[in-house]
Amino acid sequence: MSKGKLAKLYTITTAAVLATSLIMPVAPETAHADRGVVDLWKAIKPLTTIASAMNTGAHPDDEHSSMLAYLSLGKGVDTSSVIANRGEGGQNEIGSELGNALGIIRTRELQEASKITNIHLENLSEKIDDPIFDFGFSKSPDETLQKWGEDVAYEKLIRRIRTLRPDVVIPAFLNEPSTHGHHRAINVITVRAFKDAADPNVFPQHAKEGLAPWQVKKLYLPAKEKDYSVKVPVGDYDEIYGASYVQLGEESRFMHKSQGMGRHYDEGPSFNYYKLDQSIVETKDKEADFFTGIAYSFDDLAKEVARQSGGEKVAGELKKLQKDAAEVIAAYPSFASVAKEAHEMLADVEKATAVVEASSLPTDTKTDLRHRLGVKKSQLNKASAEALSLVTKVKPETTELVAGQTTKVTVTAYNGGQAKVGKINLALNVPKGWQAKPQSPTSFSSLGYNQTVKTTFDVTVPSDAALFQPYAAFAITADVSYSFAGSTAISHVTPADAIAVLPSFSMVLSPNATVLNTQKPEEPIPVKVTVKNYNPGAAKTTITLDVPKGWSVEPQAAPLAFEAKGETKSVAFTVKADASVQPNKYTVTAVASGNGKESRHGAQVIRYPHIGTTYFVQPATLAIQAFDLKVPEGLKVGYVSSGFDNIDQYLSQLGVNVTNLSAKDIESGDLDQYDTIVLGIRAYGFRPELIPSNARLLKYVENGGNLVVQYHKPEDKWKPELAPYPIKIGAPLIQWRVTDEKSKVTVLAPDHALFHSPNKITEEDWDNWIQDRSAYNPSEWGKEYTELISNGDEGEKEFTGTYLTAKYGKGTYTYSSLVWYREIPSLVPGAIRLFVNMISPQQ
The missing domain is CATH 3.40.50.880 (Class I glutamine amidotransferase (GATase) domain)
Known part of the structure; x- marks a missing residue:
């Protein structure tokens, strides 16, 4: 069958997949081979270019999804999205969660959206209650940066630019009065960062950390049809994906369900428009694309390197990689052929890296080449797993752990392809202080079609392990290395859902916020504490309430015994304020104690079909506001x-x-x-x-x-x-x-x-x-x-x-x-x- 006929067949199949996915939630962590040739194409397309682009925004759902889909899925450009906050101050169209709980939902939605468009995601906000917080709508970039801490936000953005080293940067919004102050603030610091990211005197501490300055080549701003430099054909239809880039972008936007995002678009021409704002390369009024005048392919990069002293040998290696990439693409859609060509390219990337290190090229050039080759190696690792139909998984016995617990985690590798791979090694990565002991061999000589190898690890969580942080990287991951066609690849694996260290006894107070009417201070406040046992088996604890001085609580303590993990029990307390209570804010805290340990936290389970399961661990408290009220x-x-x-x-x-x-x-x-x-x-x-x-x-x-x-x-x-x-x-x-x-x-x-x-x-x-x-x-x-x-x-x-x-x-x-x-x-x-x-x- 010809490639054209194959493409047509894939188009029909993929269109059906897309039509369904625009209606049904996309499950988290799709297995490698779920979309077969489409995922293979998505993995190998980035091998054809060394170009990179970054889109910056303020909130989850600010990303220019259609443009990102075009660059990443259509052109293979190494594409990143940098979003400032977690959207904590927004509204919620799928539930009643607000504040940090909503921020957790919107973060997970953004992560799933980014998977669909195959982009690298970064957030400037790094933890719960980070200074870069969505404090609600703002009309002023100055107010926004003042509340975030301008230096804090700017340093983090410069750090992301210096780490990811994009050729092109595109803020999602303009700095104009009709725009949200958060959007304007990101525009302001992104425009300023064009020059400052290249200035070693701006945040010089980065250099001490080994992070070199980086000069972005071009910066574009959103524009309109009447005045633009580049128009991006997001309405172009891609036969392999069976959709236009607008439709692919909207597929990702449907993940932002809490914001009611996602629309259905018909096929047909459409464009996004952008205006060049700053550039260090020669430009024209109208450009073919973002990368006019910028090295786009390995051949382009080779020409630049060859002009530098000591660059001829390196240029030769880069030209070889250009040929390798073309051969990978030509081998498509034969999985085995793509795998062979990808591994040959992987070996050549290793060789090119060594040649760069040994060269006399300027330090800045070597740093740039080291980064681009590193990106290519990562892309080739992914392409290898797709081409070999190697499905790797990390499967915990339970995703809900407590400090001091020992559990089992299994790492598996399954070969769904016709080519045999060798020298398989299964490694489990755990945080510092944790222990992971394999209970069976971790290395295997070969893995053939329809075969699986696996290793189960005994994982021990330290007794002082920190409680789950929803914005942190996965606590447990795996790396599966293997050899094929003369080179070694690594598949990095994350679990389907977050593995969370939770309180041994998670407590929720009902109500969690209430009014104390100072006109009736004698009225008791009924408080129910619902306790869930997260210990791996039977467990006992005693629940008490920590109340303000002078207040009383009955009973003073309530012992609880649980027979199994996951069991939930409730205890009722009555809290009474001091008779002379004054208008003010007060806090009641639940305490679970026993065996020399104490817990004062609860774990809110956040679960939706499109984002899976995650948690918000927070103090188990009841907020009380006392004031005069007539009802x-x-x-x-x-x-x-x-x-x-x-x-x-x-x-x-x-x-x-x-x-x-x-x-x-x-x-x-x-x-x-x-x-x-x-x-x-x-x-x-x-x-x-x-x-x-x-x-x-x-x-x-x-x-x-x-x-x-x-x-x-x-x-x-x-x-x-x-x-x-x-x-x-x-x-x-x-x-x-x-x-x-x-x-x-x-x-x-x-x-x-x-x-x-x-x-x-x-x-x-x-x-x-x-x-x-x-x-x-x-x-x-x-x-x-x-x-x-x-x-x-x-x-x-x-x-x-x-x-x-x-x-x-x-x-x-x-x-x-x-x-x-x-x-x-x-x-x-x-x-x-x-x-x-x-x-x-x-x-």
């Missing part, structure tokens, strides 16, 4: 959740009778039984029964009900006429929000009941808000509404439509863009008082 007796509220907030849970803790309304309740239930009905943020976009039932909601108001609607985006199917009097949401959305949580709030209707009943609202109630004031404010509204407040960011026109209320018939309709979903879980006293007033029917 009407018997207040009955119907809550319509979009799934993006948990305000209903906090209202229940306050003594409000809350019912979560189902679709049936909304469509045909008795709405008049509720004093108030609350719609969660963006509910019209995610509760399909709401729009058809909107007339019922308005009738409920007309009959005397109190309807509270939290903010929406236009894409949430919001239409002005959904409100009893029209409300139009401002656009572009980026300009209709208040990001300064400390911004001054002016009450426009000080006599309105919402500021007096049942709680008297004062200026202090606008203090200590977090992250934002409001989002997606209305730009137009009916004259029937009372404008309750005005508020805006410094130097900007204040919004007066943030908090609107109106009488409609016998009832009240209130629309609010204040970010209640962030403030109330953070126990902001003023926000809670205001919300209680808003859901309390006013006379």
Whole structure:
């Protein structure tokens, strides 16, 4: 069969695979041979070029996915994505996780997205609560860099550039006022880094670490069709992948499910446009691609090296690698032939590296060649495993470990190809202080078709092992080395899911945050501690609560016995505050103790089909905010959740009778039984029964009900006429929000009941808000509404439509863009008082 016919056959098959993958979640850690010839092509295409590119962004999902797919999958360019933070300050469209838990989800989504486009991923944020944190929307790059620590962020970016040594750098966004401050900040430091990464006087400590300066060749900025230097044909259709690069890019974007990313695109021409901003090579107004004027192939590199003193012999070796790469490509799609050619190229890379080291070339040139040959060696290792259909795995007995535990981890190598490999060695990599002892031989003379070799290791976790960090590299990995056709390759293997060291007894307090009403300090706080045993077998512990001085807790201790790992038990405590408790923040901590050990942590399991399983280990605490609060007796509220907030849970803790309304309740239930009905943020976009039932909601108001609607985006199917009097949401959305949580709030209707009943609202109630004031404010509204407040960011026109209320018939309709979903879980006293007033029917 001809290659053309093969390509057509692969196209049909792959198109079916892609069509499915755009709908179904992509499982983590796909096995090597799952996509056969497609994965083989993905592995060998990078051998044809020595070019490299870097895309920088602020948050997970900022990457230019189509362009990255074109460069990496289409051209074989060594492509990297450098993302600043973990997206902790964003919203969540698949669950109620916010803050660090959301950051963990978005990081895993980004990792899976990067696998699809075959790019190298780096984050500037390196740990939980890193200074480079997503603190929410910002309108200013200066504010962003001030909060991140400009030197901290800049040093990390320069370090990534000097480590990865990209020829071309492309920030994902422009530095313009209509853009998120985080996006602008990354643009600012990326543009500045073009020169500074090459300056040895900028962060000179890098040189002491062996990290040499690096001069990027070109820097491009996003542009439009009317003014560009390069247009990237992302709409080109690749027969082998069975999709265009736009479609491949969107396949990766579908991984960002928590942000609602991913779209379906039809086939056809389309382009991304970029404008050259800085360059050290000669350029033209219009360029064929990013790499015009830059060495792209081994032959190009050989010409540059040959012009330098001592470079002729090295140039000869580079030309040989050009020939090798061409032979690898020509051998496709024969797996055995590709494997033979790839291993011959691998041997030549080793030889070229030795020749470079022995040459008299300038130090900078040798450093560059050493890096590029190292990248090529890594690519050839991957190409070898694909071509030989060598499937390597590291399989732990359990992914959930505790300090001091010994477990078993098995490393396997399976040969699914027709070529026999030899000198197989299975090595397990564990952190410093851990022990890994093989229980059987780790070396094997040969491995033929359909054969498997394996070694099981006894792995001992030290008693002082650190608890799991979700942003750290895998704790346990494996390296499988083997020989074929005269050279040795290494397959680096990671487990399918993270192997985590967890607390021996993981504790979760319910509630984990609550209000102590200082008007009723004698009221007890019920606390349930749910304990999960992560020890490998039966275990005993005693649970106590560490409470503030002067507070009491009953019982004082609760012993627990577990028969097996994974067993969960709960104990109930009653906490009482000191009678003279003052308004303040307090913390209650759960403690599990026994056998001379103590645990004060819990492990939140984060599990979704598209990202697998990971964990957020954090202190097992209950946050208590004490302040004065009045809640009407018997207040009955119907809550319509979009799934993006948990305000209903906090209202229940306050003594409000809350019912979560189902679709049936909304469509045909008795709405008049509720004093108030609350719609969660963006509910019209995610509760399909709401729009058809909107007339019922308005009738409920007309009959005397109190309807509270939290903010929406236009894409949430919001239409002005959904409100009893029209409300139009401002656009572009980026300009209709208040990001300064400390911004001054002016009450426009000080006599309105919402500021007096049942709680008297004062200026202090606008203090200590977090992250934002409001989002997606209305730009137009009916004259029937009372404008309750005005508020805006410094130097900007204040919004007066943030908090609107109106009488409609016998009832009240209130629309609010204040970010209640962030403030109330953070126990902001003023926000809670205001919300209680808003859901309390006013006379």
